[in-house]
Amino acid sequence: VQLQASGGGVVPVGGALRLKCEVSGLHLGDYGIGWLRQAPGKEREGVSCISNDDIYYRDFVKGRFTISSDNVENTVTLEMKNLKPEDTATYVCVVVPRYGSTCPTLGMGIGENYSIRYRGKGTQVTVSS
Numbered sequence: 001v002q003l004q005a006s007g008g009g010v011v012p013v014g015g016a017l018r019l020k021c022e023v024s025g026l027h028l029g030d031y032g033i034g035w036l037r038q039a040p041g042k043e044r045e046g047v048s049c050i051s052n053d054d055i056y057y058r059d060f061v062k063g064r065f066t067i068s069s070d071n072v073e074n075t076v077t078l079e080m081k082n083l084k085p086e087d088t089a090t091y092v093c094v095v096v097p098r099y100g101s102t103c104p105t106l107g108m109g110i111g112e113n114y115s116i117r118y119r120g121k122g123t124q125v126t127v128s129s
Contacts, residue, residue, distance in 0.1 A: 001025035003120025005093050010126045011083055019078040019123060021093030029071040031117065032096040032103040035078050037089035037125075046114075047091070048078060049107030051098050056107025060086075083127045090122035 007019040021033065032051030038044040048067040049056045055067055066079040076093060095118040096102040102114040 001095065001118045003093050003095065003118060005091060005120050005123040008091065008123030008125045010128060013083065013085060013127055013129050015083050015127065016079070016081040017083065017125060019080065019091055019093075019125075021076045021078075021120065023074045023076070023093075023095065026095070026118075027071070028069055028074050028076065031098050033067075033069060033076040034094050034096055034103060034106045035067065035076075035091055036094060036106070036119075037087075037091045038122075039086075039089040042089075046106035046109050049096065049103040050076065051096070051103040054103065056104050058107070058109045080125070083125075085127050085129045087125060088127050090124050092119055092122040094119040 002024045004022045034049035035047040036044055037047050050067045050069050064082045069076045094116045105111050105114045
């Protein structure tokens, strides 16, 4: 199984980026997909997760980020707009169980007890102020 994240870059405050996670080796429809991020010196944190038709977001990205999946192309997209300096981080896509508490836990940040099946290398997002 391989996950490849792309789409990161350097944008000004208020800018937008479109992250894409390409997954090979499994069928996305059988799993949930989440995005995590980690900034230097900070703890890793969940950002969003999608599983079946359920979508979860952290409060700090609601209204600004949109997650979607394409089970034919086996890709997950994270559209990010109105970016803020605090969004600066390495963003990583992860495969999680389709059912259970992992996706909502990760996507809404209600704990750290979640199971990651696979993860890819990240893509860097830098928001310059």
